[in-house]
Amino acid sequence: MAVALGGNAILQAGQEGTADEQLANVKNACEQIAKLIDSGYEVVVSHGNGPQVGSLLIQHEAGSDEVPPMPLEICGAQTQGQIGYMVQQSLGNVFRELDINKNVLTTVTQVVVNEDDEAFANPTKPVGPFYSEEEAKKAMEEKDENWIEDSGRGWRKVVASPVPQKIVETESIKELIANDNVVVASGGGGIPVVEDENEQLSGVEAVIDKDLATRKLAEEVDADILMILTDVPNVAINFGTPQQENLGILTIAEMEEYQAEGHFGTGSMGPKVQAVVDFVKNGGERAIITSLDQALEAIEGKTGTQICADKDAVNQIA
Ligand code: ADP
Ligand code: MG
Numbered sequence: 001m002a003v004a005l006g007g008n009a010i011l012q013a014g015q016e017g018t019a020d021e022q023l024a025n026v027k028n029a030c031e032q033i034a035k036l037i038d039s040g041y042e043v044v045v046s047h048g049n050g051p052q053v054g055s056l057l058i059q060h061e062a063g064s065d066e067v068p069p070m071p072l073e074i075c076g077a078q079t080q081g082q083i084g085y086m087v088q089q090s091l092g093n094v095f096r097e098l099d100i101n102k103n104v105l106t107t108v109t110q111v112v113v114n115e116d117d118e119a120f121a122n123p124t125k126p127v128g129p130f131y132s133e134e135e136a137k138k139a140m141e142e143k144d145e146n147w148i149e150d151s152g153r154g155w156r157k158v159v160a161s162p163v164p165q166k167i168v169e170t171e172s173i174k175e176l177i178a179n180d181n182v183v184v185a186s187g188g189g190g191i192p193v194v195e196d197e198n199e200q201l202s203g204v205e206a207v208i209d210k211d212l213a214t215r216k217l218a219e220e221v222d223a224d225i226l227m228i229l230t231d232v233p234n235v236a237i238n239f240g241t242p243q244q245e246n247l248g249i250l251t252i253a254e255m256e257e258y259q260a261e262g263h264f265g266t267g268s269m270g271p272k273v274q275a276v277v278d279f280v281k282n283g284g285e286r287a288i289i290t291s292l293d294q295a296l297e298a299i300e301g302k303t304g305t306q307i308c309a310d311k312d313a314v315n316q317i318a
Helices: 019-038 050-062 072-098 133-143 170-178 210-220 252-260 269-281 292-299 311-317
Strands: 002-005 044-047 103-106 110-112 125-131 146-149 155-159 181-184 191-195 201-203 225-230 249-251 286-291 305-308
Touching: 002 019, 002 210, 019 072, 019 292, 044 072, 044 210, 050 072, 050 125, 072 103, 072 181, 072 191, 110 201, 125 133, 133 146, 133 155, 170 181, 170 210, 210 225, 210 269, 225 269, 225 292, 249 252, 249 311, 252 269, 252 305, 269 286, 269 305, 286 292, 305 311
Parallel strands: 002 044, 002 225, 044 181, 103 181, 110 191, 225 286, 249 305
Antiparallel strands: 125 155, 146 155, 191 201, 286 305
16 A cells, blocks of 8 residues: 655644654654554555755755755755654654564655656746745746746746656665565655666656655555545545535546546645546556545545545445
8 A cells, every 4th residue: 555645744734844843743644654554554655745845945045155055856855864764763663662563764766757748848836935026037037947926925936747757766665565664755756857868867856746656656566555645534526615525435437527527726636636546547446535644444444535446346445
């Protein structure tokens, strides 16, 4: 089973973002993951990094008079290490409490994207802090960057969000899993790299959607279940309106109809729904979207939004 932890699970809205706060949130997440493992599931963990990479970009920028700031892909690697460390320690601690005899390891993960992915012609993903119009225009002229005015809050740099094609470290990740390790991989959607004709990789300034990257990871390690844990218990239709209805267990076809009707937020629930639909379409047994504290109940079919191939499979879980 592949389990994705939402960025909000690690740095919750309204929190300051201190190390202690993040560790406490990770610890809660790890208690849930340990329950899944304790009930017999083999788990690979991925996670978001939006808030962490945002903070890091501010730190690099603020220190840029004294030390050179690092590019986005290196900040991605840094946050994989940062969050991976927190998961390794917390999950390891819970394992020792529960007498689960497994090790936890993080792989710094590179994900190959296509150099000619159309996303590079149309960057849409805002990253880092807000700046004034003047600073934004200067960066656009001098550094050939793309910036947008973000909902009246100031100007932000935008980068491409290309489609993940291939995870570079898959073989090692599979070996680690086969040897009874719990692996943290593909954090923050993975570090986007492009591959040249001589199989040489290099990092690119882009952000891969973590939900799409987790689906890729799930498929490459032959996971049967994809579980995306976020801050809402269910996917809803007519979200945020008096007609809101939470979705339970449904077929791919039913979910695709709701997708076509436009019920899911583009930068939030949309990619999760796309990831679960594609995962099951590609042969995955079942995919779940639910909140972090309900992972175990969801796997038992008691809660959460779940997608199966057809009605027979739905009836088996319901
Ligand atoms: P994560 O950090 O886990 O990726 P996101 O903020 O990207 O979380 O996505 C989860 C959010 O998606 C929810 O908190 C909710 O506000 C929003 N959302 C948008 N559309 C829907 C929908 N149709 N049903 C449920 N939540 C939705
Ligand atoms: Mg998200």
